[in-house]
Amino acid sequence: MALQGLAFQSSSNLGWGEAYLAIDNNTNPNLLYGSCSQTTYEFQPWWTVDLRRGYLINNVTITNQMSNQKSLLSGAEIHVGEDIQGYGIYNPICAIIPLMSSGETRSFPCGDIYGRYITVVIPNRSDTLTLCEVQVAVLNMPGIMTYR
Numbered sequence: 001m002a003l004q005g006l007a008f009q010s011s012s013n014l015g016w017g018e019a020y021l022a023i024d025n026n027t028n029p030n031l032l033y034g035s036c037s038q039t040t041y042e043f044q045p046w047w048t049v050d051l052r053r054g055y056l057i058n059n060v061t062i063t064n065q066m067s068n069q070k071s072l073l074s075g076a077e078i079h080v081g082e083d084i085q086g087y088g089i090y091n092p093i094c095a096i097i098p099l100m101s102s103g104e105t106r107s108f109p110c111g112d113i114y115g116r117y118i119t120v121v122i123p124n125r126s127d128t129l130t131l132c133e134v135q136v137a138v139l140n141m142p143g144i145m146t147y148r
Contacts, residue, residue: 005049005118008087009129011040023049029066029103029132030074036065036132042095046121048087055138058116060094062120063133066103072130073097074123076122078108080115088119105133112139 007019017031017038026035039045057080064073074097081091092115095108118136122129 005051007037007049008093009037009039009047010045011042012038012086013040015053017130019047019120022047022134025133027105027133029063029105029107031046031065031067031132033128034128038130039128040127041126041127044089044121044123046087046089046119046126047129047131047134048084048119049134049136050084051116051118051124051136051138054082054116055113055136057094057110057115057118058112058137058139059107059109060118061107061133061135061137062097062100062131063105064100064103065130065132068102073120073122074099075125076120076129078110079119080110080117082114082116084117086089089121089123091115091117091119094118102108107137 094110
């Protein structure tokens, strides 16, 4: 569902790493190929997608960038909810991202939390947030799972 959404992030370098690149349906984890979103180095960077209406969120799948560093997403939180206040960082937590390998794609179950906004934030520290793809699996109707 993220492909149909509108993406925003706390900051970006002009012409590089724009928010929509994390929902462009390209999972290439190489930042240099231009398919990853990236904020500038800042305190508590965040990225949000507005799905344009509420859904039961089954899981969120994230592709980490290729890097020599251990895990740039370690400790990041995935929030799901209906409130855009703080760009979604006050919504319920779906998952906290553990150590992820360079270029790894991993799904995080959300237990069918209802929400319109999916937010990834690196809380309480200064860092750069890079997401090479964010995919959202929703439950449209009882018993029917939709992946996009």
